[in-house]
Amino acid sequence: AQRVTQPEKLLSVFKGAPVELKCNYSYSGSPELFWYVQYSRQRLQLLLRHISRESIKGFTADLNKGETSFHLKKPFAQEEDSAMYYCALKGSGTYKYIFGTGTRLKVLA
Amino acid sequence: ETGVTQSPTHLIKTRGQQVTLRCSSQSGHNTVSWYQQALGQGPQFIFQYYREEENGRGNFPPRFSGLQFPNYSSELNVNALELDDSALYLCASTLSGSNNNSPLHFGNGTRLTVT
Numbered sequence: 001a002q003r004v005t006q007p008e009k010l011l012s013v014f015k016g017a018p019v020e021l022k023c024n025y026s027y028s029g030s031p032e033l034f035w036y037v038q039y040s041r042q043r044l045q046l047l048l049r050h051i052s053r054e055s056i057k058g059f060t061a062d063l064n065k066g067e068t069s070f071h072l073k074k075p076f077a078q079e080e081d082s083a084m085y086y087c088a089l090k091g092s093g094t095y096k097y098i099f100g101t102g103t104r105l106k107v108l109a
Numbered sequence: 110e111t112g113v114t115q116s117p118t119h120l121i122k123t124r125g126q127q128v129t130l131r132c133s134s135q136s137g138h139n140t141v142s143w144y145q146q147a148l149g150q151g152p153q154f155i156f157q158y159y160r161e162e163e164n165g166r167g168n169f170p171p172r173f174s175g176l177q178f179p180n181y182s183s184e185l186n187v188n189a190l191e192l193d194d195s196a197l198y199l200c201a202s203t204l205s206g207s208n209n210n211s212p213l214h215f216g217n218g219t220r221l222t223v224t
Contacts, residue, residue: 043215
């Protein structure tokens with residue numbers, strides 16, 4: 001079955017602390033993995049994608065095919081990182097995105 | 110660059126009625142997808158339109174249908190509304206081509222409430 005699992009509904013960290021949002025997936029094939037973010041009163045928007053291998057707003061995510069994971073990490077959380085984060089996958093050559101249920105990140109002052 | 114716009118923002122309908130939601134894709138994009146997001150869930154794929162034809166569908170019944178117009182705008186129609194259809198409906202556009210790696214750009218969504 002094709003599935004994206006985000007085990008934490010809510011993650012609270014203090015400002016300056018490291019943060020890791022977990023994402024595991026189940027997919028037979030070679031998926032593309034994404035992290036989308038939704039800030040308060042804004043639309044869902046792309047944060048980063050594994051094929052880009054880039055750091056956006058200090059966030060990075062490494063695709064671990066052995067563990068079928070794509071965890072999102074940031075070494076020092078900022079208050080403006082508070083948002084809803086969704087992990088998503090898309091099968092290579094397909095059009096359908098499968099989203100996880102999301103993790104709400106709260107960065108406390 | 111004009112982003113994805115959806116209308117209306119909110120809608121209340123009665124069970125059994127029909128509803129049409131509208132979406133204008135981001136300029137330069139030729140593909141539109143629709144997603145349903147129930148409370149506390151992630152977006153769930155309904156279908157995608159490319160060149161005015163449906164070219165992919167998720168696990169939704171036929172009473173969910175759509176259209177794409179020559180200007181790449183799109184409509185989502187839902188017939189015989191059920192209480193469980195209450196959700197946020199998201200439209201997303203992208204540019205499909207040989208590379209097929211353009212990410213989704215989402216609208217703000219239409220909040221549908223079925224009573």
